């Protein structure tokens with residue numbers, strides 16, 4: 001009989017740690033685990049996960065009811081940086097470590113944010129439509145109204161790892177950059193050619209506002225009507241973080257009433273959006289389907305990283321990236337390296 005029971009939602013898979021992953025600082029034996037695919041409904045998931053030793057939480061909210069029903073779970077692993085799908089407070093109360101992967105797809109998300117910035121700025125989607133609709137001659141006049149990119153200001157809200165990777169990409173375009181992030185040292189901003197700023201300064205001075213605030217309750221609807229009113233009339237709002245950080249109704253109003261020029265969004269408050277979400281019908285909006293992290297490399301890396309975190313804990317060691325590290329002190333797990341985080345799980 002396998003030693004461990006690991007529960008995953010249907011279709012989610014992970015790889016037992018191999019030997020060439022950069023985070024592997026200790027060789028691990030493959031875990032002797034039975035992998036159980038659980039149904040996505042809460043009752044079905046609880047029935048399958050009750051006796052689990054570990055859970056891979058993908059595609060299903062891991063609620064307090066689920067967590068309270070777990071009898072022998074030693075770790076809940078996430079295949080994302082965002083921890084909004086797990087009730088971390090409930091897990092902490094039960095002494096269960098929750099792991100995430102904050103550093104596996106930084107490059108992909110930064111590429112995507114840069115792509116949205118450029119696509120929004122040069123009106124890629126509108127231009128594409130014009131050509132396909134036989135409106136070739138309309139393309140040039142539309143762009144004759146926009147400024148040159150060089151010298152425009154890019155403002156970051158939150159300056160974690162993804163934002164820093166965007167800054168590296170944006171610098172060669174000649175963008176002036178500023179960032180609001182009370183948790184990041186100003187020296188780190190200066191190192192990236194970014195000027196530290198208040199939220200008000202970022203909003204009122206930026207031609208592009210790139211939102212990177214993490215998925216945490218404290219930043220739910222961090223941007224509301226008053227913030228969109230502070231933004232420049234021709235500005236572009238980019239979001240590759242979480243839809244919930246923005247009051248979407250206010251964003252829609254800002255776009256409809258021309259307080260800002262364009263929104264380029266990979267994330268929405270409700271995903272997938274309902275068919276009557278006004279954003280879907282707006283010309284001044286560029287949308288992608290929460291895919292910024294996706295690449296063949298990321299998918300592989302995610303499976304390996306999730307498997308690695310699971311394997312560490314099941315073999316008695318601290319995980320690499322624990323979002324509630326306080327619980328580790330009270331476990332019998334062996335500390336094998338300090339958890340390295342510069343500002344928390346989403347940095």
Ligand SMILES: O=C(O)CC[C@@H](O)C(=O)O
Pocket residue numbers: 079080081082083290293294
């Ligand atoms: O699951 C994904 O591909 C996206 C996850 C991403 O939004 C995250 O929070 O890490």
